[in-house]
Amino acid sequence: MSKIHLEILTIERKLYDDEVDMVVAPGVEGVFGVLPKHAPLLTALNYGELQVKKEGEPDQFFAIGGGFIEVRPHHVVVMADSAEHAEEIDALRAEESRHRAQELLEKRGEVVDFEKAQSALRRSTLRLKVAKRRSGSRSDIPFS
Amino acid sequence: MASIRELKRRIKSVKNISQVTRAMQMVAASRMRRAQEQAIASRPYAAKSWEILTHLASQKLNVENLHPLLTQRKQVKNVAIILMTADKGLAGGYNGNVIRAAMRFMKERGQESASLITVGRKGRDLMVRYGRKVIAEFSDLPARPTTVDIAPITRLALDGFLSGEYDEVHLAYTDFVNTLVQQPTVRMLLPIRPGNIESKVMSEYLVAEEHQLGLVYAYEPDPESLLDTILPRFTELQIYQAFLESRASEESARMVAMRNATNNANDLASDLTLSYNRARQEAITKEMLDIAGGAEALAQTTA
Structure with a gap:
């Protein structure tokens, strides 16, 4: 094959x-x-x-x-x-930074770097998602 | 001749110095290895991006107008130079050589007032002292630099070039040839010239070229937007590579300088030990002569 x-x-x-x-x-x-x-x-x-x-x-x-x-x-x-x-991703740290980013975004209006917080949120969410896929977990696209 | 006690003190201090320089030599050796490994680790990416770039460029005859980062300006007025030096000295001629190369380049090009972006404290200090135009400086970069550390430098170069503030951006760094040879180098970073294999760094990658120019790629979204993604990364990569090369050169220059210092200190210590022993022996001989003379005199008086 x-x-x-x-x-x-x-x-x-x-x-x-x-x-x-x-x-x-x-x-x-x-x-x-x-x-x-x-x-x-x-x-x-x-x-x-x-x-x-x-x-x-x-x-x-x-x-x-x-x-x-x-x-x-x-x-x-x-x-x-x-x-x-x-396997490399530190889920705990990713969770923390997601939290931080979310808090920052909620405080909108104050002078925060909106884009920076948003990209931090995006990054940490992705890392968390991938971290949850560690070997052994199910896959949603069946192998053909 | 110095007194015995004086000699003893000097031997001790010289030996201390040799211990310090030996330690610095070891540290430099391990740091050099690390920088080299890092430089090598980024080579597959460099090779691939160079290949893709050449490929994209070969698709159209009019490469220059494909993307602003590839366009040569007709008149080159303002130039920026990224100067990479060390934060610390004690590295033989390392800092001096690359600074001199940059200065010579500025003089030859009639760009004495070129804008300087200095990486490393030594270059900054010297350029400021000479009254050159230092527009930004980066120092205390970590021992294991990542692209995140390099990103602001890249940004500065790209923004300055794209906004038309600079017509060319050059990179002054030290190319690591081997442990004994480091080559101060000034080369053009922007605009990017695909197919320009003048740089040693890049030509090394092109050896393993199994090229597949025959392949017709589908581009998503289109070649122009792809160049938009690839070119800034390519610039970043070059800066990152140059930085690692400079780091490896710095540490190997320091290693060699410290090895010489250690050898000199050891030579000096053995010279001093010789003088010390001679002085000690002389003192003993003199004392013995005194005693012998005294005994002789006593024998004569009693006789």
């Missing part, structure tokens, strides 16, 4: 490098799935979670903070501005 060679890169490190069966990525024009033999595609990525499916193994999740992705028939390269594996 044909596979995809997936690489997840950030400026700071190479996070992932393996043969996988399917990649689900948060593109700017919507979440899309990549199977082997996908047509060549170059697109930007949004904030979101990236799902990696590998037969016989639980799915893996990554929190992606934007960037872009290059898709070739058997090779996918994700170039993320920031990327974290679900």
Whole structure:
């Protein structure tokens, strides 16, 4: 069976490098799935979670903070501005920062950096979501 | 000749110094390794983004008008230079070399009043003393820098270039060749020139080129907006890389300087020990002569 060679890169490190069966990525024009033999595609990525499916193994999740992705028939390269594996995320800290961001947003009207708080909220919510997907939890896209 | 006690004191202090410099040498060695590892870790990303950039650029003949960050200005009036130095000294000629390279560049280009963005305290202090135009300074960056630490520098360069405040942005840093050789380098950061492989940093990535220019990509949304995403990141990457190269160079320069200092201190200590021993022996001999002379005299008087 044909596979995809997936690489997840950030400026700071190479996070992932393996043969996988399917990649689900948060593109700017919507979440899309990549199977082997996908047509060549170059697109930007949004904030979101990236799902990696590998037969016989639980799915893996990554929190992606934007960037872009290059898709070739058997090779996918994700170039993320920031990327974290679900296992790496400190859920407690993410929860805390989500709380802080929410409080800041509720105090609107006072001089707060609205955009900053909003992006902090977005980031921590995403991290929390991905953290909850640690290995062993269910996946909502059935493997075909 | 110095007194014995004086010599003893000096030996002790020289040995202390050699211990300190040896410790600094070790610290510098481990920091250098770390910076090198970090620089290497970012290479896959660099290689890939360079590849994509070249690919995108090859799609259209008129690269220059594709994106403002790629456009060369007809008249270059105002130039900004990002100068990367260390926060601390004691690194041999490291700081001096890169500052001199930047100064020479400013002189050659007739840009004595170029705006300077200094990274590292040494460069800032010197440029301020020379009365140059320092518009921003970054110091005390962490030992393990992340892109978050670099982001403000990138912002400044991009905003300044896009707003037309600067027509070119250059990067003055020290290229890490190996532990013994570090090359002060000044090169153009903005506008970006795809296909320009003059920089050593980038040419290293292009070796493993299995290029697939034949592939026709679908672009989402479109090449222009993709360039919008890729180019700023590419700029950031270059600054980040240059910073790591500079860090590795700084620490290896410091390591070599400290190794020399340790060797010198050890040489000095052994010289001093020799003098000390000689002085001690001389004193003993003199004393023995005194005693012998005294005994002789006593024997003669009693006889």
